[in-house]
Amino acid sequence: NKGLYSSLQEMVADVNKNFSIKAILEWNITSNIDEAIDTVHVYYIIREALNNAVKHASPKNIAITISEDDAYYYVKIMDDGKGIPDEVDLAKGMGMHIMQYRAWIINASFQVQNNKSGGTLVQCIIQKSPQKAVIDKPKTGKKYTVVIVDDHPIVRQGLQQLINTQKNLEVIGEAKSADEAIDVVNKNIPDCILVDISLNGTSGIELVKALKQRFPRLPSLVLSMYDEKLYAERAIKAGAKGYLMKQEAPDKIIHAIYTVLKGDVYLSNEMKEQMVQSLSDKGTMDSPVEALTNREFEIFQLIGHGLGNKHIAQKLHISVKTVENVREKIKMKLRLESSQDLLQFAIQWVHEHIEE
Numbered sequence: 332n333k334g335l336y337s338s339l340q341e342m343v344a345d346v347n348k349n350f351s352i353k354a355i356l357e358w359n360i361t362s363n364i365d366e367a368i369d370t371v372h373v374y375y376i377i378r379e380a381l382n383n384a385v386k387h388a389s390p391k392n393i394a395i396t397i398s399e400d401d402a403y404y405y406v407k408i409m410d411d412g413k414g415i416p417d418e419v420d421l422a423k424g425m426g427m428h429i430m431q432y433r434a435w436i437i438n439a440s441f442q443v444q445n446n447k448s449g450g451t452l453v454q455c456i457i458q459k460s461p462q463k464a465v466i467d468k469p470k471t472g473k474k475y476t477v478v479i480v481d482d483h484p485i486v487r488q489g490l491q492q493l494i495n496t497q498k499n500l501e502v503i504g505e506a507k508s509a510d511e512a513i514d515v516v517n518k519n520i521p522d523c524i525l526v527d528i529s530l531n532g533t534s535g536i537e538l539v540k541a542l543k544q545r546f547p548r549l550p551s552l553v554l555s556m557y558d559e560k561l562y563a564e565r566a567i568k569a570g571a572k573g574y575l576m577k578q579e580a581p582d583k584i585i586h587a588i589y590t591v592l593k594g595d596v597y598l599s600n601e602m603k604e605q606m607v608q609s610l611s612d613k614g615t616m617d618s619p620v621e622a623l624t625n626r627e628f629e630i631f632q633l634i635g636h637g638l639g640n641k642h643i644a645q646k647l648h649i650s651v652k653t654v655e656n657v658r659e660k661i662k663m664k665l666r667l668e669s670s671q672d673l674l675q676f677a678i679q680w681v682h683e684h685i686e687e
Contacts (some may be wrong), residue, residue: 337372337657339395340378341376350385352393359398367459372433373406376441379426380408380453388412388451399459414445427556431577432489440580475592476519477613478504480512480538481527481554486577488652490525490554493581500588513541520546523592526571528555532648536562536569536625543570550591554584561632563602565625573597618666620680630657635676635681677683 332342339356339456364370377395384390390412398405427443434441439457446452449494478496479487479502502576504522506512509530516524539551550572555562563574572591575584587683589595623631631645640654647654657667658673667673 334365335374335397338374339377339397342374342381343395346381346385346393351387352390354381354393355395355396357398359396360404362399363406364399366405368437368457372437373455376433376453376455377406377408377429379430383426383484384408384412385412386449388414390450402459404457404459406457408453409446409450410578410613411450413453414449428483428485432485435489435493435581435584438581440578444577449541456580458619474499474501475523476501476503476521477588478502478506478512478515478521478524480506480509480524480530480535481528482507482530485527485530486527490584490603492550493584494588497585500585507531509535509538509541512538513545516546517544520549522550523547523588524551525588526551526553527649528553528557528566532676534625534629534647536565538631539566539571540569540625550594552591552597554585559599559602563598567596567598574602583589620666627657627661631661633680634658635663635677635679 336358341357343354343356346352364373379606381393381395384393388410390410393396393408393410396405396407396409398407430443431441434455437457439455442454444450444452447658477500479490479491479494481487486506487505487507491505494502503519504515506515507530511523511530512526525544526535526538529537533541535553536553542549542551551570552573552575553562553566553571554575554577554578559574559576566574572594573587573596575587575597587597599661620631630643631648633646638646640658642653644651644654662668662670662673665673665676667676
């Protein structure tokens with residue numbers, strides 16, 4: 332079998348031969364990566380990232396860098412192309428779920444972002460010697476049950492494999508939509524439920540709210556590709572016990588599950604400080620956007636990404652008329668006179684808060 336280095340050399344040579352792109356491989360490691368980790372998954376993450384760059388970004392240059400320190404391997408794929416298009420939802424498209432799934436298998440964190448200087452950066456940080464975190468278990472002698480709600484099968488499969496590696500955790504159900512999740516929980520109430528925000532139809536935030544009303548003792552942990560600065564506070568206010576980005580390493584996901592099982596709230600330290608500040612400023616709003624409902628906020632973001640009513644309706648599995656009605660409510664709350672004013676305001680807001 333070829334090692335990762337030889338396979339990547341061939342991949343780079345193929346790009347240079349068949350496309351008007353200069354691809355380079357920087358190999359800055361001395362240890363035997365093929366013995367330390369399952370490099371098949373690293374190879375396919377890199378290949379998917381290269382395919383995305385070639386197909387969507389029109390780059391002139393692509394650099395693959397593999398480096399290491401005592402604890403981690405660092406994999407970076409950088410290009411100088413157009414970056415991630417606004418219309419692409421990173422929570423859904425461009426093979427993100429498959430790359431994330433492969434990263435989980437090798438106990439790696441995974442991130443895709445636009446470079447401030449232009450182009451795209453795909454980064455994977457892999458532990459050399461994965462060790463299960465030593466975590467205080469809520470109780471002993473009992474398997475804690477988990478339900479997974481995500482509309483992409485590969486993510487549900489990856490999370491199930493990850494969770495079932497724990498001796499006292501067991502996935503007992505899964506669902507691809509809010510309605511299906513309610514049915515699953517009604518039949519067998521778990522000890523914890525993992526909810527993705529970007530579900531088709533009813534959003535994950537609305538599902539969390541519904542679960543809190545029907546099953547007040549059931550802790551919900553929200554997992555999302557979206558930055559916690561956008562949704563974590565809304566998730567907690569809806570009734571979630573924690574918020575975690577899917578890009579985090581697998582051990583952090585397990586730690587978050589144990590945290591909410593113990594009855595504690597799981598958030599990053601930065602987000603905890605932000606929420607404390609928000610509570611101390613209670614009664615004041617930094618932006619009128621904070622007054623939007625979860626559905627209004629969801630549609631507002633999509634408007635800011637340049638999507639029209641029809642596209643938004645298809646994406647959220649609602650009618651165009653519903654989108655039009657929500658847009659009118661958003662305009663009223665934001666005190667904007669025209670649809671063009673709303674579009675400009677939304678685009679500016681997305682640029683400042685999401686693409687910074």
